[in-house]
Amino acid sequence: MIKNLVRGATALCLALSPLALPSAATAAPAAPAAAQVLNLADAVDLLLVADESRAGYTRDKFKHWNSGLDPADGCNTRAEVLQAEAVEAPAVAAGCKLSGGLWVSYYDGQEVNDPAKLDIDHMVPLAESWDSGASNWDAKRREAYANDQDAAASLVAVTARTNRQKADQDPATWMPPHPDAQCRYIGEWTATKLRWGLAADQAEADALKVYAEACETTVVHYTPAP
Template identity: 40%
Template sequence: MAGCSALEEAASPSPAGDGKPPASALASAGAGGGRAAGAATTLPGVPGEQQARRELAGLRVAAQGSMAGYSRARFPHWVEQGESCNTRERVLERDGANVRRDEECRAVSGRWVSVYDDEAFTDASDLDIDHTVPLANAWRSGAADWTQERRRAFANDLARPQLLAVSAASNRSKGDQGPEAWQPPARTCWCPYARSWTTVKAAYDLTVTEAERDMLTEMLDTCTP
């Protein structure tokens, strides 16, 4: 699956953890829109395999918590990110090629490849912005106890591999499931997906279940040396 190169950047997240995009994520976008056609899409903050294994070993194992009190409104998302752009538009710009936006920062043209199913799109309305660790999963693994501000930062985190433009169909197939229940259909995506998932959970001190940890280990075992 060619699109899995989108998950492969190995870089450290911003130590500030403020949810702002790293300079490299937007440097080539400019005022007119996105990257040149064919440019590689990468996510910020994807760790290497060994770092991901260390982070996974450090995660606390616990049963999933209750969904009591959960709603997506508890995670304010697609917030303002400057230049009249919200988080969704920033991700569309970062993940697309030749993205052009209007004066309200809406993506009006471009080309995107959904890494989960390798489908190509030219209409931004066909894309969802996936939270690598879904909001409901985060709620069950520790976010229920967070402040609203921390949940806001989590839902709009552009400094880590937490947000990705994918097909609406693949995002809805995944839902709020963890890796123990849903994996990218192509095994070639398992390694970078597990690295991304693990580092997000580690950054936010979220728990994992035994089944989740075991599946993440299996997915990391697909990484090539």
Template identity: 45%
Template sequence: MPPRFALPLAAALLTLTAAAGCDVAVDDGSGSPGTNSTSDSGSSGGQSAGDANAQLDKLIVAKESSMSGYSREKFPHWRSAGSNCDTRDKVLQRDGTKVKLSGCNVVAGTWTSFYDGDKITDPSKVDIDHMVPLANAWRSGAAKWDTDKRGDFANDLNDPQLIAVSASSNRSKGDQDPSTWKPELSSSWCEYAKDWISVKTTWKLTVTDKEKTALDDMLRKC
């Protein structure tokens, strides 16, 4: 599976053309989802299983905290990204093929869900999933953050934290960690584990014993 975090030159040209007020269709040729940011960084696609294992070993193992006080409103999203678009639009542009814009808004394209392989052609039916769910982050350290930091986490385009997936797979996942939920496609398990570990490492979130064991097992698929 190719790295999911390369932003083609075509996407950059698309953005520039869209700024001129045109509807533009661009096929990036990848056929696979990915993450990047305004700085095109944060990829875990080139990270080896060994590197991911080393990061996993450094994560603090702890019991989950309570959900007391949690609400999604404490993780403000989606942020404005300028030109009448937001973080969701950015992810749809990045993860889709043959994406068509009206101004900055995504109005058409094709998305292949990384979790179950479903192909989606209506952008309104695409879910943007948080790799590490907001509620899981709350239980593993984010409850101590201020609202601004939680907003940064919920809109993180620098790390593999946001991904376009099918609504059914996103609902199935909910706020579960890898010890209780894995992508339907076992071929995605390696990258899923690496991405989860990368996000938890960057944001200094904890893992449970069962979560760590499940991540280790998934890395064996690499």
């Protein structure tokens, strides 16, 4: 009788022990990253300043364009960005072929009504991202970066001419030719670097600080990438 009571008590203790709970019950889901809002000068101060290296970079290490936010719509990231940024929506034919529409390229202020004359610019170019931290990422994260539509600043539809003039330069050596675009550009550049945890080299950081002084009313919005 006593032995049976002991066995029963032991079984009850084991049943109530936290060690007996399923592991899923003890794991809390990660909280989503909080959106950040800062004035430009404070945002620039958050950037890590570090030397950059282009060693090992090739463009094909960033898979783009992928099937976009909605793989079922037949449009890749480029086409989805064009549709999202259109001032007047283009017609969409079979195979997600776009025609017509109207866009304003904020780098140079030009209006464009032919999607073939637009590039989708990575705000921080792929090569620059590699130099400043993306070389340490895995292929999946580089693909997410190259197709990032979860932040409005990451990808932007602009004239092919200005995109190719910019190439892989940072703000120390290239700025949009339209004067009214420059504060916005510096804010979006800084937001993208902070979102993805990318560093800035010394010349770049110095240039950003100079522009931040001139763009004192510019506000930076970013959410850290998952």
